[in-house]
Amino acid sequence: MNAYINTVQTNDLTRTFGDFTAVNKVNFYIPKGEIFGLLGPNGAGKTTTIRMLCGIIAPTSGEASVLGFNIKKDASDIKKNIGYMSQRFSLYDDLTATENLSFYSSIYGVHNGDRKKRIQNLIDQSGLRGYENELTRSLSGAWRQRLALACAIAHKPPMLFLDEATAGVDPVSRREFWDLIYEMAGEGTSILATTHYMDEAEYCNTIGMMYEGELVALASPDTLKDGLPGILLQVSTSDPLAAESVAEKVAGVTDAALHGVRLHVAMRNENVIPALKAAFQQAQIQFSDMEIIQPSLEDVFISMVEERLQKNGSQKKGER
Structure with missing residues (x-):
């Protein structure tokens, strides 16, 4: 792993699509173990920002690093070392919760000798004990969300990206989900979460408010x-x-x-x-x-x- 001071660092990060500027000279950083929230309405540029940081799309201009890796040159290294979860998380309905966890553990390269123990830890950590042998299609939205998070962190990534991960989930389940996120941050995982729920942003250490592709504010919730x-x-x-x-x-x-x-x-x-x-x-x-x-x-x-x-x-x- 590369040496780095901040898990995420951006410098004038910009992405255009033709004449449309989706993200315009965005600057922020995320220290280890911090929960950083990108807050804004749909179309503000939050998802495009995450997609650049995950190495999915390249920036038009500007620079950024994730875990010390350059997003332009080291996209494959970034993808191996991060967790990613969106509101449209991919789970296999015909598999049980345990089978989904086993599949994603293998995809993320969790060693065969460690996989069984890791899956049991994930089941306990996400509160899925008692549901582990249920077919995924039978799980409620809230339990599917917990399973998706467990799959995203199967390989113990030091950096987790959450893109509108709680969209469509009831308020109580959203609160319980954020309790899991707090626990992860307390163990040193850095988290970038996009949301348009203003109450969720209160859980973040730092908030970047995005509007029309630009950061219009950047500070802690209380400071803002x-x-x-x-x-x-x-x-x-x-x-x-x-x-x-x-x-x-x-x-x-x-x-x-x-x-x-x-x-x-x-x-x-x-x-x-x-x-x-x-x-x-x-x-x-x-x-x-x-x-x-x-x-x-x-x-x-x-x-x-x-x-x-x-x-x-x-x-x-x-x-x-």
Whole structure:
């Protein structure tokens, strides 16, 4: 294995498809044992980034290394030493859980003498004990997900890539899945996970927020939330849609967005609250509660996107 400081290191990593730039000059690094989350909507460039780092597609420009291997020159070495799991993980339905684990262990080169013990360890680690002889087709989505993770780490990879691995799984199962990920990170495995679930990003040590192929933010979850300027007000109202439209026009309000049946209003400071109340009263919008709250990662992401859109709009005006 090559000597390396960070398990992943990128330098202006870029990938274009014709005239379309899917990933644009992305820079980040992942230390050993850290959980790094790439957060963003579908089409943000998360999967393309992972595919480059896994050696599946080559970058158009820029550089990156994984476990000390160059993604352009050493793609085959990278593939041997990483684990990879996506939402469309490949399991063989006609095989039992144990048979799937045996197959992937052989594919990943686990020595025959070690394979049986390794499979039993994987069954215990993933909580599959009692399901190991079940046909894979009979397993629920959550248990299939656990089996897929076990298959992906059959060879004890020091680096694991998870590409929307929890998509379509219920919240309780997602939490249990992340408990397994935490356990692996505690044992020294580095993990890069892409997700569009904002709550999942809270589990990561560092988050890279991607939008339209670019990293718009890079920090720990707490740092990102603490860095949101001004204050965030949560409003309970009988007509959230109308309240959102009114709030956006109030001087001092920087953003307004629906969160379920409540409205989140970002503003410069508390002095804006009286103006917001007055605007609601004038529009005959009833509200039962207003409270200053800690921003969520979703609030941060929306703010980052709004800032980027405003910046791009200003640039376009300047070009005219």
